[in-house]
Amino acid sequence: MPREWDAEGTVLITGGTGALGALTARHLVARGSRDLLLLSRGGPAAPGAEELLSELRAAGAHAEVVACDITDAEALAEAVRGRRITSVFHVAGVLDDGVATTLTPDRVRPVLAAKATAARLLHELLPDAREFVLYSSVSAALGTPGQGNYAAANAYLDALARHRHTRGLPALSLGWGPWDVGAGMTGALTEADRERAARSGLPLTTAGTGTALLDAAMAGADPAVLPGAVDVAGFTGREEVPHLLRGLVRGPRRAAASPAGEVSFAGRLRALPAGERALTVLERVRAEAAAVLGFPTADAVEKDRPFKELGFDSLTAVELRNRLGAVTGVRLPATLVFDHPTPEALAERLGAELVPPEPGAADALTAGLDALEASPDALSPGERSRLRVRLSALLARWADDQAGQEPDDTEDRDADLAAATEEDIFALIDSELESP
Structure with a gap:
């Protein structure tokens, strides 16, 4: 049966002083909720907590902010003791993005704890809650570059919601995409960030759109949904398309399907004098890096400046890998930018891949001796x-x-x-x- 909004009792919001927690609290009060318990690590000392409380109280609600480590069973039990919690909104989360080879246990554990451990504790502590809403992530369903740990943590939330649903317990897991709310885990976004999100196929969710989607999802009967828009054009042509979208998205174009007379990037390189090849590859690397970072021209990408200093992180590094792979037709590793940390080093690697150097006289002689041996x-x-x-x-x-x-x-x-x-x-x- 579809859920009905329950404005009675106390609403518990984890991550309550963060950007999404505060947005959720304001929306619930606007919908009629009058008693809110906001949990966060910083508690009343968290940035913006005092202003949020004043705003909620001015709207007619009784709101309280409590400092609590929601991954600690005893601390969480103490925070809810003696309270009639009727609604749970588990919003809290931690990001520590990086390619899979860099995700050590110390980088995975906190991300899992903030999402999965806390959700399990809430599930066990509050069996009578009439609403149990989990803020999951689209990363668990579609996969997002550099977020293997975050995807796993949110997949647990989706599974927990389905587990509760099969037991007849209220549950809703919302697989949100990236938000544009000016703060929180996504931080303050630049125009380049917004353009990059649009290219990614997952447009940003604004506050107004997000709260409307929350209402719609809570009025439905499905225990796990993906609220938000997906622009399939952002996924078209990628070598790796999420499984859920493969029926909608056209795969990468095969070389045989190229228009007559079209010459590949590698073909154009081979046609150039040897002295011009390295410069051509370098300029393409700089141009693609500039596009990823939102720079107006490639001149802002210095050839010998490390990508990290230019502003690259794990997500933008993977996007650059994807763009260069599409241009060159070469399957490139996700660690490409980390293994070749400057545009010049990366261009040298690509040039050797696209136009391997011809063997010199010494190489030929060595090969002959090797054959004799x-x-x-x-x-x-x-x-x-x-x-x-x-x-x-x-x-x-x-x-x-x-x-x-x-x-x-x-x-x-x-x-x-x-x-x-x-x-x-x-x-x-x-x-x-x-x-x-």
């Missing part, structure tokens, strides 16, 4: 004899070239060969060719 029986006795003569002449010429020079430490073996007699050289060749 790998197949010592490949030469007939006559071929070995002719090879001995040629190698002998070559080593003698090298010895003449190095006459009077002091060999450095890295040339010890060459010096030994130069000093060897012809008999020593023949013996060495025979042993190398005949060794297993």
